[in-house]
Amino acid sequence: MPDVASLEELNEKIAAIDQVEDGSVIHGRLTSIGFDFVTEIDQLAPLPTDDFSRITVRQCYYSVPARFIGQRVRVVLRANELLAKPGALAGSTAPASAREQGTFTATHEAFWAAARAAHGQAAGTRALTEVLLLRRRMSAEAVHTAPVRTLGLKSPMSGQLTGI
Structure with a gap:
């Protein structure tokens, strides 16, 4: 930030830089x-x-009309937006809430860790979101089975070891 005494001085400095x-x-x-500009x-x-x-929502920036400055806004994040901004998933309340409800299991955590290790943070998170x-479109068992099969883990739903 330039060190200026007034807004007028700042505008003069900006005009000089523009010139x-x-x-x-x-x-x-x-x-x-x-x-080119002309x-x-x-x-x-x-x-x-x-x-x-x-x-700023969970360390991600979103554009909003300026009339909301100084006001509280309600933000709803959906999985489709998380595909575009995979970094938002780790800090969102969705995984924590799903863990509490038992719908985001240790198998999902293992799949996410393996996907991030194999493909990097963003692509690995996108892979989890897609699952x-x-x-x-599919049953809960099918969604649970996808990471189990990928990782070659023993499925708690079937009790059998599944392959890749």
Whole structure:
């Protein structure tokens, strides 16, 4: 943050920086940033009429209308959003709640750990989320069996050792 005494001084510094940038040429381009801006100004989309701000939910940032600044907002996270932002799953209340209800088992934990070890944090979490989303189309036993079969574990539901 620049050290300035007033907003006016800050605006003057920003204007000076902009003027220098307008004369800069991006590597591989023949014209300056300022020239390109003047040339392309008619094709720029208008600014949104509603200002936006960001909120933080479980260390992830989301855009919200600025009118919500200083207010409480209710946030609902669904599994579909977790596919796009897999980092949100680990810090969300969904796994903790599912553990308490017994629907997120030690088998799911083992599958998640193995998937993260094999494919990295984001891709491994996506793999777990995809398995959990199977519940929308399949029985609970089938969703439980998927990680069991992948890991080659003994299934508590069938009592038999299953292969990969």
